[in-house]
Amino acid sequence: MKEHPMTLFEFLMALASVVIAIALTEIFAGWGRLLRTHIVPKIDWLHLGWSLVIVLYAIQYWVGIWPYREIEFTLIYQVWFLIFPTLFIVLVSYAITPDVDPDTRLDLRDYYMSRRAPVFIGLAAFVATAQLADVIILGSKLDWISFSFVIIALLPAFTQRISIHTSVMVFNLYFILANGFGFNPAGNPLIS
Numbered sequence: 001m002k003e004h005p006m007t008l009f010e011f012l013m014a015l016a017s018v019v020i021a022i023a024l025t026e027i028f029a030g031w032g033r034l035l036r037t038h039i040v041p042k043i044d045w046l047h048l049g050w051s052l053v054i055v056l057y058a059i060q061y062w063v064g065i066w067p068y069r070e071i072e073f074t075l076i077y078q079v080w081f082l083i084f085p086t087l088f089i090v091l092v093s094y095a096i097t098p099d100v101d102p103d104t105r106l107d108l109r110d111y112y113m114s115r116r117a118p119v120f121i122g123l124a125a126f127v128a129t130a131q132l133a134d135v136i137i138l139g140s141k142l143d144w145i146s147f148s149f150v151i152i153a154l155l156p157a158f159t160q161r162i163s164i165h166t167s168v169m170v171f172n173l174y175f176i177l178a179n180g181f182g183f184n185p186a187g188n189p190l191i192s
Helices: 010-038 045-064 067-070 076-096 108-114 115-140 145-158 162-180
Strands: none
Touching: 010 067, 010 076, 010 162, 045 067, 045 076, 045 108, 045 115, 045 162, 067 115, 076 115, 115 145, 115 162, 145 162
């Protein structure tokens, strides 16, 4: 049987898969550590909700790499723009996931609020670089909807108002789930 050499896309997909797996592993391991604590941590719906949003973004980005399979990558900067979003989602995953030992008493709302700047600045960087990848590699147009997602992702970094955190989370969940179920109100892939 003739061997099929790995294409550059397959190579990039493997690299992106490893990086996304690191992000997902960090979040899932954090959930596991919380379940193992001897002292039950004070679970927070906001922290849990945002952890879920980050998991969904990571999976959506990984699946969204597929449209790049037909692209002939000729310059290294194209590779950078495809991989940079995965690096940001890993940093966000580490920022939102507490490192608890089994005897820790932890209030996840306090933890979440104390980590909001790195989480949401990182999330905005993820969204921005994912959108730039589409513009630079696929030739997509950058529109006001793409720009608004970056600005909206930044809002929780600078406030402790629960209403802002909740509204931004619901906004993101709506678009992630709309994409996931095949209906995107924006008319184009949110994060690909």
